[in-house]
Amino acid sequence: MSNNVSVNVKEKKANPFVSLGNKIASFFKNLPSTLNKKLAGAKEIVTQGNGKVCASMCIMGLGQLMYKQWAKGIIYLLCQVAFLAYFVLKGASDFIGFFTLGTTESNAWVGIEGDNSVIMMLMGLLSIVAIIFYIVIYIANIKDCYSIQCSVDTLKEPKPFKKEVGALLNQKFYKTALALPIVGVCVFSILPIVFMIIIAFTNYGGDIVPPKLIDWVGLDNFARILTLGQFAPTFFKIFGWNILWAVLSTAINYFAGLALALLLNKKIVKGKTLWRMFPILAYAVPGFITLLAFKYMFSYGGPINQMITEAGGTAIGFLDIDAGWTAKLIGLFANAWLNIPSSMLLATGILSNMNTDLYEAARVDGASPFKQFVKITLPYVLFATMPVLISQFISNFNNFGIFYFLRGAMYMDGYFLASDSDLLINWLYNMSINNNYYSIGAAISIIIFIITSVISLSVYVLSPSYKSEETYQ
Amino acid sequence: MKKKKLFKPQKLFNIAITYLIILAVCFVFLFPILWLVLASFSKTGSIYSFKGFFPTEYSFDSFVRLFTDTQMYNYPKWFANTLFISIMSAFIGTALTILTAYCMSRFRFKSRKAMMKTTLVLGMFPSFMTMTAVYLMMTQFNLINQQWGLILIYSAGAPMGYLTQKGFFDTIPSSIDEAARIDGASNFKIFLKITLPLAAPMIVYTLLSSFVWPWSDFILPQLLLKNKDLWTVAVGLMTLPTDEFSRFAAGAVFIAVPIVIFYFALSKFLISGLSAGAVKQ
Numbered sequence: 065m066s067n068n069v070s071v072n073v074k075e076k077k078a079n080p081f082v083s084l085g086n087k088i089a090s091f092f093k094n095l096p097s098t099l100n101k102k103l104a105g106a107k108e109i110v111t112q113g114n115g116k117v118c119a120s121m122c123i124m125g126l127g128q129l130m131y132k133q134w135a136k137g138i139i140y141l142l143c144q145v146a147f148l149a150y151f152v153l154k155g156a157s158d159f160i161g162f163f164t165l166g167t168t169e170s171n172a173w174v175g176i177e178g179d180n181s182v183i184m185m186l187m188g189l190l191s192i193v194a195i196i197f198y199i200v201i202y203i204a205n206i207k208d209c210y211s212i213q214c215s216v217d218t219l220k221e222p223k224p225f226k227k228e229v230g231a232l233l234n235q236k237f238y239k240t241a242l243a244l245p246i247v248g249v250c251v252f253s254i255l256p257i258v259f260m261i262i263i264a265f266t267n268y269g270g271d272i273v274p275p276k277l278i279d280w281v282g283l284d285n286f287a288r289i290l291t292l293g294q295f296a297p298t299f300f301k302i303f304g305w306n307i308l309w310a311v312l313s314t315a316i317n318y319f320a321g322l323a324l325a326l327l328l329n330k331k332i333v334k335g336k337t338l339w340r341m342f343p344i345l346a347y348a349v350p351g352f353i354t355l356l357a358f359k360y361m362f363s364y365g366g367p368i369n370q371m372i373t374e375a376g377g378t379a380i381g382f383l384d385i386d387a388g389w390t391a392k393l394i395g396l397f398a399n400a401w402l403n404i405p406s407s408m409l410l411a412t413g414i415l416s417n418m419n420t421d422l423y424e425a426a427r428v429d430g431a432s433p434f435k436q437f438v439k440i441t442l443p444y445v446l447f448a449t450m451p452v453l454i455s456q457f458i459s460n461f462n463n464f465g466i467f468y469f470l471r472g473a474m475y476m477d478g479y480f481l482a483s484d485s486d487l488l489i490n491w492l493y494n495m496s497i498n499n500n501y502y503s504i505g506a507a508i509s510i511i512i513f514i515i516t517s518v519i520s521l522s523v524y525v526l527s528p529s530y531k532s533e534e535t536y537q
Numbered sequence: 538m539k540k541k542k543l544f545k546p547q548k549l550f551n552i553a554i555t556y557l558i559i560l561a562v563c564f565v566f567l568f569p570i571l572w573l574v575l576a577s578f579s580k581t582g583s584i585y586s587f588k589g590f591f592p593t594e595y596s597f598d599s600f601v602r603l604f605t606d607t608q609m610y611n612y613p614k615w616f617a618n619t620l621f622i623s624i625m626s627a628f629i630g631t632a633l634t635i636l637t638a639y640c641m642s643r644f645r646f647k648s649r650k651a652m653m654k655t656t657l658v659l660g661m662f663p664s665f666m667t668m669t670a671v672y673l674m675m676t677q678f679n680l681i682n683q684q685w686g687l688i689l690i691y692s693a694g695a696p697m698g699y700l701t702q703k704g705f706f707d708t709i710p711s712s713i714d715e716a717a718r719i720d721g722a723s724n725f726k727i728f729l730k731i732t733l734p735l736a737a738p739m740i741v742y743t744l745l746s747s748f749v750w751p752w753s754d755f756i757l758p759q760l761l762l763k764n765k766d767l768w769t770v771a772v773g774l775m776t777l778p779t780d781e782f783s784r785f786a787a788g789a790v791f792i793a794v795p796i797v798i799f800y801f802a803l804s805k806f807l808i809s810g811l812s813a814g815a816v817k818q
Contacts, residue, residue: 186677233725238644240725241636246652248633248693252671253659260670324562332552333559341801342563348800349570350753352771353789357569365779367572401566462666464756469775489666496669497760509666 109210120209124202127209131216135225140205147198155191162188163280165266170275181278185262189255260506269502285507295504298480298491303515306487309392310461313399317460318453320400321407322445326437328408329415340412347405355469358398359383362470385474391485395466407456414448415441454520461516462489473498488512577786592783599787610781612788614766615773618684619752619792622769625688627748630695634743635736638702639728643714656697672760682764691751705739706732745799752796 109117120127125140147155161184170178212222232240264285268278289295324343328336346354360366362382369379383391418441426436446453467485473494474483481499482491488508496505572591577599579592603612641653671690680686709732717727733740755771762768770792777785 182673183677186674230723234723237724237728238640238646241640241728245633245637245696248689249656249659249696252690252693253697256667256670256674257659257662259674260667263670263673327555327558327562330555332548332555339559339563342566344800345570345797346566348797349793350771350796352753352755352775353573353793354569356774356785357573357789360779360782360785361569361572363779401569405566492666493668497672502669502673505669509669512666513662 109206113206113210114213117206117209117213120206124205128205128212131209131212131222133212133222133225136208136228140201140208143198143201143205147194150194154187155194158184158187158191159195162191165279166277169277178275179277180274181266181276182268182274185266185278186259189258189262260509263503264506264510266503269496269500269504273500273502281503285503286511289504289507289511294480297478298482299508301479301484302482302486302488302491305392305484306461309396309463309487310457313396313403313460313463314453314457316396316400317403317407318449318456321404322411324404324408325411325415326441329412340408343405343408346401347409351402351465352469354402355398355465358394358401359470362394383471385476385483388484391467391471395470395485398470399460399463399466403456410449410452411445414445417448418444450524454524457523458516458520461487461519462512463487464489464493468493573786574790576783577790579783579786581783599783600791603784603787603791610773610777610784611766612770612773612784615768615770616792618767619769619771622684622687622691622758623748623751626691626695626751627744629688629692630747631740631743633692633696634699634702634747635733635740637696638699638706639732641699642703642706643711643724643732656699660697668756668760671757675761681761682767684762684767686761687751687757690757691747691754695747702736702739702743705736709735742803745803749796749799752792 113121116127116130118127119130120140123141124144125137125142128137128140131137161179164184165181166179166184168176168178170176215222265280265282266278267281267284272278289299327333328339333339362368364379364381368382373379380390381387382394422440423436426440431439464487467487467490471483471485473490474486475481475494476483479486481494481501486494489512492505492508492512495501495508575591575595578595578597580594580596580598581592607613641649675681675686678686680689713731713735714727717731718724722730751769753771755769755775758769758772759775762772770788774785774788777788
């Protein structure tokens with residue numbers, strides 16, 4: 065039974081949340097046995113290991129040297145020396161600095177060069193990474209020494225060093241090849257996320273930027289956003305509009321794309337490739353160009369207002385600060401224009417994979433085209449595209465470009481550094497990049513992430529793709 | 538089944554309605570683009586001189602001014618910056634992506650599943666969400682106002698989208714590898730001499746698609762390049778005022794054309810790439 069479930073999970077490859085959830089669940093389920101296994105392995109090394117393994121435990125590489133594995137022993141020894149040198153000279157103080165975030169404030173009058181809390185935060189983070197890295201090498205060193213002992217005990221020659229290096233281009237080529245991508249992703253994708261999470265728990269931002277000292281404040285930033293007069297009303301107003309925007313724009317883009325795909329799929333339509341070229345053309349033009357074009361189109365001097373004035377009307381500020389719903393509707397329209405082509409392409413691909421026997425049967429039974437759509441096409445397409453639909457929802461929820469280009473940073477009365485069409489992500493930008501509210505911005509980022517993951521996870525769990533997996537298999 | 542007559546009135550009506558809707562939709566998609574293209578050929582330049590949607594007189598002036606009148610708006614410089622950043626990111630990013638996809642497709646190692654899931658979860662963080670942290674980090678690393686800072690971010694982020702390429706490598710039969718291995722080739726050699734040549738179309742696709750991202754991105758350059766001479770086209774075009782509308786249109790047309798050609802040439806790949814992560818099989 066449990067085996068069966070895990071097979072199904074594998075097939076639902078496209079949704080990270082479900083696999084993550086399952087992973088967490090199985091992690092906790094398997095935790096005791098994994099721990100036991102690890103402990104047993106450690107116990108084996110401790111009890112069975114001879115003096116040379118103990119030597120490696122005390123000084124890295126010593127055991128390998130005693131086994132006459134010179135190159136490996138020296139490399140491990142050098143690692144140990146390098147780490148100790150780093151830790152004594154810099155690492156230890158960096159590590160402590162991560163928790164204190166600086167103690168002496170700079171004072172230009174007295175000539176004290178104070179601590180820079182942001183640099184200390186980053187360096188402290190790096191020292192933690194270095195410590196983890198050292199522990200990994202240390203364990204590898206002991207395991208390596210023990211494996212040498214095992215092969216010597218069974219009267220085999222331990223592997224020569226040359227062969228082990230050669231393996232890095234052969235059996236273990238993946239280690240060599242993946243090293244660079246992994247470092248890149250760690251530094252430029254994971255480190256910013258960690259750094260952002262850390263900042264959310266400090267008071268960095270506003271007046272408190274280096275040379276002033278920054279401090280840990282726990283959950284204060286979150287409490288301020290959700291309760292304090294300055295942030296809370298703006299947050300909830302923007303949040304409401306953001307949800308509405310994400311639902312509306314996702315639904316519009318999705319169903320219009322599906323409708324367009326069905327329309328072009330009709331048997332009576334000739335020259336399908338030609339017709340499809342128009343949406344693809346719209347898809348190919350970079351989004352910022354289209355958005356700026358729409359901004360010009362609806363501006364005061366733009367063609368629409370020109371026609372209005374020529375007809376004797378007065379120009380309308382479609383995107384003005386007090387435009388209200390017109391600006392929001394223009395945003396929805398521009399977003400639809402940008403995203404319908406891709407959902408059309410997706411729906412076309414899925415429809416072409418669809419089994420047409422069902423329609424034949426439905427026609428024999430006398431089902432109307434509308435009924436065929438509701439009972440056959442829609443469930444199938446929804447089922448197949450649920451993961452994409454969720455990721456579209458998330459990207460719409462965090463759609464920065466639309467209102468940034470159409471309206472720019474406008475600050476409205478009743479909003480704190482935002483306007484009525486801004487989404488949370490725009491607010492975040494206004495706060496942290498334009499106005500230095502770094503810690504509040506970081507806290508908003510975390511809140512956005514929690515909201516999007518909770519919504520998409522619950523949508524997925526309630527969806528037909530999750531409830532009945534075998535329907536179309 | 539019913540017999541179909543060729544010109545049944547009901548069917549004729551159906552055809553007419555269908556084509557009417559299709560024409561309307563195509564018009565909606567074409568119109569803003571047509572508007573921009575025609576505006577780029579307008580003679581006067583300011584949006585205020587247009588009669589309705591379209592300019593009254595046409596000429597190549599905007600394009601000429603775009604490249605010669607560089608005092609205020611140095612388009613050639615922006616264009617060169619964009620080209621440099623995009624090409625460097627495309628090459629580095631493609632190398633990293635192909636390596637990642639190859640390893641994920643051909644090797645089974647202990648942390649493989651965990652890594653695949655981690656990349657999926659990391660993909661859930663909109664890259665934009667961490668911009669505060671990226672901005673601060675880049676300030677600390679001294680990579681503000683450095684084109685290499687952008688190139689690093691673009692190319693380091695590229696391997697996260699390795700799934701399409703992995704799917705391609707999965708389709709290359711592993712019996713070829715086996716044969717080479719029996720002849721004594723190492724995995725590194727197999728990758729260089731056999732897999733890479735076979736994957737040439739995929740490499741081209743990856744090169745072009747990782748070229749397009751920096752080419753049309755505005756968020757990162759806007760965030761990290763403060764110096765006007767370092768700007769990319771996207772940032773530069775954003776700063777043009779309303780009376781420079783035809784300059785904007787000309788600049789936009791100039792950078793959109795290569796991408797449009799690329800999309801049409803590769804539209805087949807595009808569709809499979811779009812549905813690669815989506816279709817359940």
